[in-house]
Amino acid sequence: MILLWFVFLIETLMLYLLRQFTDYIGLHVCLIAFNSFLVVVLALKSKKSLSVPLLIGYFLRLFAVALDTQTDLLSDMNGDIQEYYTAAWQYSQDPGLSNLYGGVYPKILGILFRFTGASPLLGAYTNVLIGISTICVIYRVMEKGNVPYKVQKTVAYWIALFPYSVYNSSVVYRETSIAFLFVVSFYFAFCWYQHPKTKYLILCLMTMAITSVFHAGSIVFAGGYLLLFLFYVPSRNRFVVRKDILATVFVIGIAAGVILLNPRLFLAKFQGVMQNSDALISQFNLNFGGSAYLVNLQASSVQQVILMSPLKALYFLFSPVPFDWRNIMDAAMFILDSMSYLYCLVYVIRHRRESPFNPLLTTVFIGILATAWVFGIGTWTAGTAIRHRNKFFGVLLMLFSLASVKANERAITLPPPSKYAR
Secondary structure (H helix, E strand, C coil), rough: HHHHHHHHHHHHHHHHHHHCCCHHHHHHHHHHHHHHHHHHHHHHCCCCHHHHHHHHHHHHHHHHHHHHHHHHHCCCHHHHHHHEEEEEEHHHHCCCCHHHHHHCHHHHHHHHHHHHCCCHHHHHHHEEHHHHHHHHHHHHHHCCCCCCCHHHHHHHHHHHHHHHHHHHHHCCHHHHHHHHHHHHHHHHHHHHHHCCCHHHHHHHHHHHHHHHHHHHHHHHHHHHHHHHHEEEEEEEEEECCCCCCHHHHHHHHHHHHHHHHHHHHHHHHHHHHCHHHHHHHHHCCCCCCCCCCCCCCCCHCCCCHHHHHHHHHHCCCCCHCCCCCCHHHHHHHHHHHHHHHHHHHHHHHHHHHHHHCHHHHHCCCCCCCHHHHHHHHCCHHHHHHHHCCCCCCHHHHHHHHCCCCCCCCCCCCCCCCCHHHC
């Protein structure tokens, strides 16, 4: 995928030169057509367990982009999408703007638009590339972990066809970028677990810091990584209070200092509720919207918020739950979305002890629960819950795949070469 992004960068520079002489929308179509040819070539050269799901996932997303370009069917499902595009267009016209809707995402997209010209088609297509890059990173982790071939194939299809992941990466939406950064952070944590070098620790924490710039609540997920970096000793394969922890504490201390010195950049979502307990209680008690859940659950103090928050976290992870279904669409979302989280979480809990990656699985699992707890407090509808939990779905799939590896089976997980590679 690095080659594909390099080609995309070159095409961006070419568009900057050519769009002054012709219709840049036509150039966008040519860019997508050439990139599609390149994706096919790269996919066919990749391993069999990745090539077919990658192609299906790519063209499914591309079809969704084309459909939305003609009908706005997908964009009309969420008002944020048009707001992101409008903010990106405004920034492309005036880079001096600061208080833009959506924060850093429309600014990055606006910089791209300054070179290429602004169109929802190209904005959505960048998310297609990010979406399939996410699939490739997940697959790379499974390869490095010697995950069984059947599980590799299953997970590749799972993330390629997962409905909300397809939707996110087919419109102008920041969630795809956040989900990709979550997956990349796990990749570096996994590299550190296999080869505990400081560079992987730094890259993991840097990735989570960047993720928090896109959405501040995401920083909570880093708590799982901190447990791993501070207390896991690879040479002993266990958690202990380390004697050689000073270097790790120093790196983490610098990262924490940078974040705390720039709260508006990294902790924007938390500033209000941290300074005002009434704001936290009010956020917890919100319950409007057609898919609102736990509407009768009301807190009157911070202590009650804390006591009731585990229930909100459960609803965040698994809504729409059956006794809240309103129609066939809610039932379908539960089967296609909520059941995936439920199955993966239960599978990881049941099988993590048998996996050679148990310490990594345990700490990152804690990070997922902490993220669900924080997001659950501020979420009150099934639709919003589905959107926010998709941020870490790729990480959950990697936990699922690594939990399937048994310590005494790692040497025989790969199929014969004739079946494994093209």
